[in-house]
Amino acid sequence: MAEASSREVTRIMVGVNESSIKGYPNPSISSKGAFEWTIQKIVRHNVNAFDLLFLHVQVPDEDGFDDMDSIYASPEDFKNLNQRNRISGTHLLEYFVNRCHEIGVRCQAWTKLGDPKEVICHEVKRLQPDFLVVGSRGLGPFQKVFVGTVSEFCVKHCECPVITIKRKANETPQDPVDD
């Protein structure tokens, strides 16, 4: 068992989104928290044993996004983005790819268009990570009625183990629906 594990890395998918307060390219408080938790508690210094797969799902809108097929794996991959993509989802991924580069852990990052909860489960099915990490605002039942929660859907429906990292109480913005 222990011997088998040395042959291949553990692939962790991390669902990330933009801040509802600061917009692109800033990550939401809960995605940043989920990522940092994964590094601090799981990867630790064992950077060669893990691959991080960052998925950002962008809800289609008029400021549409035209670079859906690229994969980003190092800070250099972001150098030639045009202005349109810089203000959109791709630039969000740069934050996480840069952090991985600093830490020395391998990663891939990409964006998909669609309904986040559906697309995350679809990408899990396609890529079969060992587990999925998602952040959560930790909303109460009343607040959830209005905003839905991607994390609860993923826990129920994704075809891999899912770990939900709740936002720290001291990082909750004035309006807890913000992130």
Next chain:
Amino acid sequence: MAEASSREVTRIMVGVNESSIKGYPNPSISSKGAFEWTIQKIVRHNVNAFDLLFLHVQVPDEDGFDDMDSIYASPEDFKNLNQRNRISGTHLLEYFVNRCHEIGVRCQAWTKLGDPKEVICHEVKRLQPDFLVVGSRGLGPFQKVFVGTVSEFCVKHCECPVITIKRKANETPQDPVDD
């Protein structure tokens, strides 16, 4: 961040129970699976970075259990158990402590009496592990009506991140409620 993580270990609580088919001292298929997954995918060879905390909650019954306050951390701790405890929950813990000893990862294991889902959440509150791993039989909604699921309760109510490891399809016994 990365530097901070080197100062302390990641504490993983693992909820374990006995096999409904083979009884004590055999672990259930899903607890064994959850443990092996944790070693293979999270701990890997980084054995000094993790502490495993095994909690077995025994539902009180007539074959009651009289050694509730001991903590077991090495194979030697099980040598002087009396016959009554050998056939009960304590002996189940020996399986996991022995495996940790073989692998070289630090662990503690203990048994509590009560309702598993309530006690697990209570112990999480008391010990504040970094996260909790629980196995699950992966039952469908119809089957769950009759048996309840500890893992779903823990995901909702425990005060730490929870990762549920579903039993592999090829390990499902003839009656999927068995484990």
